[in-house]
Amino acid sequence: MREIKVVTVRGRKLLFNAGGGKFYLGETYEIKLSEPVHIAEIAVHVQHHTDGLTLTGDPLPLPPDLPTVVELALPMA
Numbered sequence: 001m002r003e004i005k006v007v008t009v010r011g012r013k014l015l016f017n018a019g020g021g022k023f024y025l026g027e028t029y030e031i032k033l034s035e036p037v038h039i040a041e042i043a044v045h046v047q048h049h050t051d052g053l054t055l056t057g058d059p060l061p062l063p064p065d066l067p068t069v070v071e072l073a074l075p076m077a
Helices: none
Strands: 003-008 013-017 039-045
Touching: none
Parallel strands: none
Antiparallel strands: 003 013, 003 039
16 A cells, blocks of 8 residues: 655645555656645655655745734725
């Protein structure tokens, strides 16, 4: 069994079963998260040699340096 575990920064664990067999070089497995999350850890369980792991996705923008001032405004009617 191929198992992928994603742990969010809040400690929530998301488990994905990628089916039986092996991960082969050049093969892709796509995981669609139900909502944007900050990821603290990704673990891929393999029982054989692997040549590496490539992760893709859209990174979140960097948070502003603190302390900072953010102007909040209500939308105009």
